[in-house]
Amino acid sequence: MKAFDIAVLTTGDELLNGELADTNTGTIATALSHYGYRLRCSLSVPDQEKEIEAALSYLTQHVQVVIITGGLGSTGDDLTARAAARATGQRLAINEQALEMVHSWFRSRNRQMEPSNERQALLPINARPIQNPLGTAPGFRLQHGACELFFLPGVPNEMQAMFEKTVLPSLQQLHPPSAARQQRSFKLFGLPEPKIDALIPYQKLPEGVEVAFALDYPLVLVKLRADGEDADQKLDQAEALLQLELGEHIMARGQETPEGNVGRLLINANLSLSLAESCTGGMIASMLTSQPGASAFLERAAVTYADSAKLDWLQVPRPLLQQHGAVSEQCARAMAIGLRHATGTDLALSITGIAGPDGGTAEKPVGTVFLALASPEGVHVKGYQFNGDRAKVQRMSAFMALEWLRRFALRLQDNFRKG
């Protein structure tokens, strides 16, 4: 089975003027990678018939599969079907099967069809429609020379459902994945990329294992890759070496997230948690509760922006606030102690700082952040000076808090094992 190439083409002016980030490429890329396929390139062009046509003409000559998203809606800027017809030298016609799909979508919801929705069934003459279970726009597939084209709507959940239900199975039938390149990825926190690079034991890695890096602030992603029959075995060895040198910095592996891992560790350790966030404004709580099942460990969280909230819910003494200020080691400590007293959770974590852009002083510049963790072992407090703008300071603060929780739960686990 010879190797073959897949490309993604996303269409939409909004992807090229900065209004919207393209998430479809990432969704498709993740799924392809999961099933052993590799994406050769991704391309974005504006909602213009000529641009879409030019991109399709180029791609059909260079790859064997093109997945196109966007431009199948009912409004006037939805021009993909016309561009597809031109690029493949076909005329457009109402596709009866597609028309019935549009009609039945409205019927099944007792909703009235707008006349503009009929346009969604106007497809290149040789197109085979693809059912859209979540929206009105049918997709379609076309063959052109040696290239197979799949056209999907741009709305992310519709695109994803159709990709998984129709495109992926067709792909597996057309081109069963060859002995795929294996990859393991690791999300590291707390060391800059060159430091991590210097700690990787390149000399000891099995032959053929490649190392690659990427940044997802404040995480550094390290990826180990290998090809061939013994790829798994080589990667096992490489992973063990990475674990030895850098294990303590690994917050998550593969598709795991740091917040998901922290949640699981807290649940496994049977630790309940409460949070008092000031400078992060709810970001830590929001990250932890984006994961299903967060109620198993998160008792509550407070975003205590005003002093009154710190006095009242966290019982921070007023003289302490007056003497040291809300952004201080003393206040962070008092917040954690007061929170733990109020909630009775095993762990109470507090964070207070200056995220900026305003509020900084010579003594406490923007980026000054204090973290405190109250636990049955006592209270641990530490001050940090983080760099960057408001978004970066908030994000770094939130990850540092997650890292404190991760290390606490891990240490408990280790002590338990040793004990």
Added chain:
Amino acid sequence: MKAFDIAVLTTGDELLNGELADTNTGTIATALSHYGYRLRCSLSVPDQEKEIEAALSYLTQHVQVVIITGGLGSTGDDLTARAAARATGQRLAINEQALEMVHSWFRSRNRQMEPSNERQALLPINARPIQNPLGTAPGFRLQHGACELFFLPGVPNEMQAMFEKTVLPSLQQLHPPSAARQQRSFKLFGLPEPKIDALIPYQKLPEGVEVAFALDYPLVLVKLRADGEDADQKLDQAEALLQLELGEHIMARGQETPEGNVGRLLINANLSLSLAESCTGGMIASMLTSQPGASAFLERAAVTYADSAKLDWLQVPRPLLQQHGAVSEQCARAMAIGLRHATGTDLALSITGIAGPDGGTAEKPVGTVFLALASPEGVHVKGYQFNGDRAKVQRMSAFMALEWLRRFALRLQDNFRKG
């Protein structure tokens, strides 16, 4: 001045296997658009010398400016300079000016340079280095035929700083922007795209005004565009018509965000706010506090996951919780009343619901959400049934809460004007 084309090329395996979303294209696209330029296409290829070389060869033949990000780091998978040398037929050499930039970066921070950092000065022989104020990797520019190439690192904040400081001014010198296409964009909430399309008075729009749509769940983006000398005037007319038909659904315009607008409206109306979030887990607070100056209106927020938090901080009566459950109209009402009593803020907004995937019942399926707003006017409560997975239910809930706050503040403003 004839029109010219700009392309962005992003490099990195992580962009094509779904591990990382490409944010650089969006950043560059937004800035170009702001300064009157249009991006012709964006392309992503893996960290492979041949792929990068092929993409550069193609782009230099089709556009006049290429902005390349990624692959300038110090690790082994940073291959962009080599690919650039091959694509432009040049050899690589240590660039003394670039080497001094790397050295001085480490010197100024009293940090030790890793030997691998020297590689970052190995550039095509005709390259002119671009200073990187935030990291070790210098960028560079190259001319090839009629095409100007700008190479920047992939780390977003480094890329952005160098783009703004060096690339944009060079671009303005090389190709002053022509009478650019004007665009106005609007973020609408509460109506699906076909409903909005049906309400747009196409017949009344001035000739030459185009309408385009995009989705950023749960928002629908509507864009009005026009070319030429009188573009501004035409867009004024079109905007007035849109305002007339759909004004109440517009949550934000242009670069504004819904959360930024809500914050500004609350500050202007001199309204203080407290939040009690259950199913959204801090998302509303996190959105509002991502904006600078949120402390001017947000007194505090509570993520009251456990019943104990609702009993204690929000004074929800225990019998009410037992009788109606935490996800109920009664509980939402009691949370808002209790919160307002506890905090003394003008507005107290509460939200409770089932975000899923677990916790749904026949009577209260996943997506059941209750919102309540306590104000000097009394308490308003309403139940919703939202569709989708956990992320969608949480996001829809958060936007609905923002919409309630926006409408309350606007109505107050209108009453004040009328009174």
